[in-house]
Amino acid sequence: MDGITIVWFRHDLRLADNPALQFACAGGRSVLPVYVLCRGADPAWPVGGAGRVWLHHSLAALAEALMQAGARLIIREGEPGKVLQQLVDETGATQIAWNRLYEPAIIQRDTAIKARLEQQGLTVKTFNASVLCEPFAIHNKQGQPFKVFTPFWRHCQRLEPVAAPLPRVKQIRPPAIPINTLTLTELKLLPVSGWHGSIMTHWQPGCEQAERQLQRFLGSDALAAYLDNRDFPGLAGVSKLSPYLHFGEISSRQVWHGVHQQARATGQLSPSKQAAGYIRQLYWREFAHHLLYHFPDTPAHPLNVQYRRFPWRDDPCQLRAWQQGRTGYPLVDAGMRQLWHSGWMHNRVRMVVGSFLVKDLLLPWQVGAAWFWDTLVDADLANNTLGWQWVAGCGADAAPYFRIFNPVLQSQKFDADGTYIRTWLPELAHLDARHIHAPWQADSSTLARAGITLGEDYPPPLVDHAHARQAALAALASIKT
Secondary structure (H helix, E strand, O other), X not given: OOOEEEEEEOOOOOOOOOHHHHHHHHHHOEEEEEEEEOOOOXXXXXXOHHHHHHHHHHHHHHHHHHHHXXXXXXXXXXXXXXXXXXXXXXXXXXXXXXXXXXXXXXXXXXXXXXXXXHHOOOEEEEEOOOOOOOHHHOXXXXXXXXXXXXXXXXHHHOOOOOOOOOOXXXXXXXXXXXXXXXXXXXXXXXXXXXXXXXXXXOOOOOHHHHHHHHHHHHOOHHHHOHHHHOOOOOOOOOOOOHHHHHOOOOOHHHHHHHHHHHHHHOOOOOOOHHHHHHHHHHHHHHHHHHHHHHOOOOOXXXXXXXXXXXXXXXXXXHHHHHHOOOOOOHHHHHHHHHHHHHOOOOHHHHHHHHHHHHHHOOOOHHHHHHHHHHHOOOOOHHHHHHHHHHHHOOOOOOOOOOOOOOHHHHHHHHOOOOHHHHHHOHHHOOOOOOOOOOHHHOOHHHHHHOOOOEOOOEOOOOOOHHHHHHHHHHHHHHHHO
């Protein structure tokens, strides 16, 4: 036997720019692609409901891509170290390769697995496939991790150019022995209730679809006008690549080089200012992973320890109203409805709904992070943590707590004609642009013409924003003394 190499797929569900798979296929060895579902990889953060839906379809797409290359995806369930050991015993594999992840609990787990396998004489190779800059390699001039994005971004700009993506693996030599596998159905990733059906009307998971989505974005007006349009949820102004990046159906390197190749194709030496703004967002994602790596407690605890004394409220009824998009503030409710029905929310609206939860309702950012974790198809521990600590004012590079988004003004500024609101709140579809941002301010005849009875068709405001703002500032003052 010429030897078998196990490739352990995780958040790298693709055949292109996959260094672990590329390594395994070199030298003519047999390759065994494996996915291990570990529901307790990080006991505090099992894959959420929307993430499981995406994972089901992404694994199906990966299995098909591998089959076209001549291989079969082996699916198992259990503790990864035990499952990999079982596969080594079953197949006689002498090499294992995987691409690194950076969540704290997973780093600890993977380090232990690697050590146990190497003690048995196996060759274990790990690679970077998910970030442009590995978090342990980036430090400020004092040798400390960055806590502010702008210096981090400037530092990264001075680094060596991003390595070119590896080519797609087109041929894989499978082992010549039978190996048992679970079916996707047996993993039971899809919910019994069927609520996930609406999510899949908005998305097509898989690495091939990820590459098509990138090409659509690069060839559209969205990239050319990225900085101008990215904050307007009613426009197609963003790439919507986040779930593909999270599950590794496309790599950051592929996106980075795609933007630069697009610039060269149009005769530019480097990306335009608009396109460079998008590249900067890729590095915001890098910054999130940098922070999570260096500050592993932040998914549950504020980086700024002063905020551990913040007087958060506990109000299940108001939390449920926020979750269900029944706050009475249309932009907030539209965002929460978009999240529930599509598994995704526009980033500007994420900031608005986050601010409303922690500053208008004074509910802890952790409950918002938990809801996003369960309902977002792009739920990523690093980005989710950074986003919520940013909006709560308690993390690295955070917005000051006293920066409190006014949900009506945000709506008027970024959805002036109400296109986004009407898309997700059909009950307000016939309300004019003047009143759609604050229906409670419309007179009864205006509401009647739009077919709205406030309190029946659409709720009145859950709180008065002006009063809530004063309460939030008072709460902030209480931890400053």
